Amino acid sequence: MRETTPVHTRKVLRDRGVQLLIYASVLLISTVFIWILADLVRGGLAHLSWEFLMESPRDAGRTGGIASILVSTLLILLVAVLTAVPIAWTTAILLAEFIAVDSAFGKAVRFSLHVLAGVPSIVFGLFGNAFFSIYLGLGFSILSGGLTLACMLLPILASTAEAGLRTVPNAYRMSASALGLTRTATLVHLILPAAAPVLAAGLLLGIGRALAETAALLFTSGYVDRMPDSLLDSGRALALHIFDLSMNVPGGDMPAYASALVLVSLLLCINILAMKFAYGLQRRKIRT
Amino acid sequence: MNSSQCTDKSDTFTLGPLEAGPVCCDPQPAIQVRNLSLLYDGKAALDKVTLDIFQGCITALIGPSGCGKTSFLSAINRLTDLIPGCHVTGKILVHNQDIHHPDTHAQTLRRQVGMVFQKPTPFPLSIRRNLSLPLNEHGITQKTEVAAITEHVLRDVGLWDEVHDRLDASALSLSGGQQQRLCIARALALKPQILLMDEPCSALDPLASGIVEDLICRLRGRYTIVIVTHNLAQARRIANYAAFFWVSGRAGQLIEFGRCQHIFESPSHELTAAYVNGVRG
Numbered sequence: 001m002r003e004t005t006p007v008h009t010r011k012v013l014r015d016r017g018v019q020l021l022i023y024a025s026v027l028l029i030s031t032v033f034i035w036i037l038a039d040l041v042r043g044g045l046a047h048l049s050w051e052f053l054m055e056s057p058r059d060a061g062r063t064g065g066i067a068s069i070l071v072s073t074l075l076i077l078l079v080a081v082l083t084a085v086p087i088a089w090t091t092a093i094l095l096a097e098f099i100a101v102d103s104a105f106g107k108a109v110r111f112s113l114h115v116l117a118g119v120p121s122i123v124f125g126l127f128g129n130a131f132f133s134i135y136l137g138l139g140f141s142i143l144s145g146g147l148t149l150a151c152m153l154l155p156i157l158a159s160t161a162e163a164g165l166r167t168v169p170n171a172y173r174m175s176a177s178a179l180g181l182t183r184t185a186t187l188v189h190l191i192l193p194a195a196a197p198v199l200a201a202g203l204l205l206g207i208g209r210a211l212a213e214t215a216a217l218l219f220t221s222g223y224v225d226r227m228p229d230s231l232l233d234s235g236r237a238l239a240l241h242i243f244d245l246s247m248n249v250p251g252g253d254m255p256a257y258a259s260a261l262v263l264v265s266l267l268l269c270i271n272i273l274a275m276k277f278a279y280g281l282q283r284r285k286i287r288t
Numbered sequence: 289m290n291s292s293q294c295t296d297k298s299d300t301f302t303l304g305p306l307e308a309g310p311v312c313c314d315p316q317p318a319i320q321v322r323n324l325s326l327l328y329d330g331k332a333a334l335d336k337v338t339l340d341i342f343q344g345c346i347t348a349l350i351g352p353s354g355c356g357k358t359s360f361l362s363a364i365n366r367l368t369d370l371i372p373g374c375h376v377t378g379k380i381l382v383h384n385q386d387i388h389h390p391d392t393h394a395q396t397l398r399r400q401v402g403m404v405f406q407k408p409t410p411f412p413l414s415i416r417r418n419l420s421l422p423l424n425e426h427g428i429t430q431k432t433e434v435a436a437i438t439e440h441v442l443r444d445v446g447l448w449d450e451v452h453d454r455l456d457a458s459a460l461s462l463s464g465g466q467q468q469r470l471c472i473a474r475a476l477a478l479k480p481q482i483l484l485m486d487e488p489c490s491a492l493d494p495l496a497s498g499i500v501e502d503l504i505c506r507l508r509g510r511y512t513i514v515i516v517t518h519n520l521a522q523a524r525r526i527a528n529y530a531a532f533f534w535v536s537g538r539a540g541q542l543i544e545f546g547r548c549q550h551i552f553e554s555p556s557h558e559l560t561a562a563y564v565n566g567v568r569g
Contacts, residue, residue, distance in 0.1 A: 100372045175409040175471070177370055179422040179478065180398035189421055190411055 040264055044257035052258055057225045060249045061241065066259055068227035072142060072235025073211070075228060076221055079146025080153055080210050085203065087150075088157030095158075096165035097187065110162075117155035122215040124152050129219035140234040145221025149213060153206040160205060164198025165191060197279070204274045208267055214239045238263050318343040318482055318512040319364060324378035325539075326359050326368065332539035333359050336378070339531060339545055343481075346504065346513045348523035348548065351533030351563070356540025357516045360533070361484045364514070365401040366394050382482065399426060402475030406487040408467035410459035410474075415451055418459045418470060419477050426478060441473040445503055465496025469503065476511075483507065485515040489522065501526060520564060524552050532560045 055065035091109065099106045128148025138144040168191050176186040192199070214237070222234035223244060236244070242259045245252035317340040326334035334356035341347050349357040359368070366387055368374045380387045387397050411418050419438045428434060438455070442448040447469050451462070459470055468488060475483060485504070489497040505526050507513060517523050523530055530551040532544045544551060544560045555561045 171405065171407065171409040172411060174367065174370065175403075175405060176411070177394075178365060178367055178398055178403035178405075179425075179474065180395040181422060181425050182395060185425045189425075190413075194412055 037264065040257060040261045043254070044259075044261035047254040047258040048261060052255075053262070056227055057241075057255075060252070061225065061245050061255050062249060062251050063255075066238070066241065066255070066262065068225055069236050069238050069241045069259070070262075072221070072228050073238040075142045075231065075235060076146045076149060076217065076237055077207065077210055079143060079231065080149035081203070081207065083147060083150035084153035084157055084206070088154050089161050089199070091154075091158045092161030092165060093187065096162045097183070097191070113155040113158050116151075117159065120215075121152060121213060124148055125216040125219040127151070128216060133220055138232065140220065140222030140224075141232045142221050142228055142235045143231045145217045145235070145237070146231075148216050148220045149210045152213065152216060153210060156206045156209060157202055160202025161195070161199050164195040164202065167198060168194045200274045200277060204271060207270055211263065211267060211270075212239050213237070214243050238266075315342040315345070317341065318383060319514070320379075320381040320384075321360075321364075322379040322381075324360070324363060324376070324380060326356065326363060327375040327377075328371070329373040330375075334363075335536075335539035335541050337542045339542060341512060341514055342529065343512050344509045345528040346508055346515060346526055347529040347531060348527035349514065349516045349531050349533060350518075350520060350523050350551075351540070351543075352535065353518075354540070355533040355535045357533050358486050359540070361403070361486055361514060361516055364482075364484055365398050365403055367398075367403065369394060399478050400480050401482045401484060402478060402480035403484040404468070404472050404475055404486065404488045407491050408464055408471050410462070410467045410470050412458065412460055414456045415459045415462070415470060416455040419474055422474060423477055437477050441477045444476055444506075445469040445473040446499070447473060463496070465492050465499055468492060468496070468500055472500070472503065476507075480511065482512045482514070485513065487516050487518060490518060520552075520566075524548060532557070532563065534559050534563070 052065040053070070054067050056068040057066060058064035091113075095106055095109060125148065128144055128151070132138045132144040132147050133140060138147075172190050172194065173186060176190055177183075181189075217237050217240055221237060221240075223236045223240055224234040225236045225241070226233075228235040238259060242256050242263065245256035245259065319341040321337055321339045321341070324334060324337045325332060337356075337360060349360065351357055362368045362371075363376050364380060364382070364387075368376055376388075382397065382401060385392060411421065413421065416438060419441065420434045423429075423434050423437060428437070439448060439452075442451065447466060450466065451457075459467065462470060468491075472483075472488070488504070489500050492500060501522060504513060504515065508526075508528075515523075515527070527548045529546065530548045531542055532551060532555075533540050534543045535541075544555060544557045546556075551560060552564050555564060561567075
């Protein structure tokens, strides 16, 4: 049975139009991503080598590699994640599991998290400089930088974790409680594993932000490109290195491209790892 | 019908002899509810319910939606504690122990009083882990013991033959009826004396519903069962006692309680008669 009334034709056309629009936007986003990636590969791959990863920068980064930069970056990231994750996730657990959604306290905490999430990173940098570097006397150090980044990560991690915990059906809590399980047991055995993919996604988002952070680290971890001896040493993060090479160092384009390629590859790896991890955790929980 | 032996007092619903048991059996109350009222954010959902539930019997709670049957059920194992804004007054004795007494732990109480929900709620874990998790949490950690209980309860609910070779598969891969039986098995694994069931068959197809119903009948005598059901035919088939709830004003009230036959065939209250005959409700 075929209908070919004008109304019907119009409906079909509109349907096609919407489909086309959806496909076009997907294509556009993928194109932008692939373009950036291709540009980085084109510009950076020639300069990228084992030595580039294993040597420390010389001549303001024009020659040599990025070994010390990588170490600093990872140390800053480690400090930030290790500090932020416990605080953020316990906050999320409190908000989602232990207090009512509409309680004044919950609302206040949520509001401050939203405000924190909107604060520009340069402001975090100034705060970190004033508080960690000067007031606490940590100076320009990896520790200052990491702690500043932790402050930036808090709202992202806490909000995503809370959202993740809220997606876990209430029926699990009810039936676990009806079986005489304590709240802690329910949380550890049921709710956290069920929310793990969202927690991992939030962590990723946070690590992505932290890896790409430049402004907040400028005033806190500094830009000394030596290999750091301890957490109290100044260290230059990868994003800052790229910024410095492309802005302040004439002839630094090639290493800047290569560093950017390394940064994006790192982000990709972390993405893939975290997804695999979340998936594996879910499977393991079902198996055991 | 020996309704003359029912000693209906004006405000307390008490018993007659066990329908199915021998004459010597004197029904013992397993749960004694006295003046139970329940408020959600100050609004009454249940008003002064007084009722005895007898050991080893199946008691069906019937009545229209929103008359407080589920609230009544969750008050017995204090699941109402989890609902924000829910306030319970009155007294509930489970095996002569006040459940609101400061010495009564909710976890211990809920181990004695199992509960099965309307929608099957298996955890997103393996079939085996669904059963072992609550056991482990209650201190039963020995592998052989856990395995023995697992097999025992799965056989009890008639699931063993269907799943014994895939205990490590996800519980979510089971069909709706199987999931509900797993949930019953999970509740039974903790060896409760009382089983609360909130419309355990309503989310299942007729076939699965029949299987679960037969299972509930088999549990009679070993467990004290309180079951909420909208299916009057089912209540009539399986229950020894029936309690009829009705909304009067805004709060639910217990209108009539008695032996199932009595409630369905010669109810004393005209509301009950109207409801069970399908005139109202």
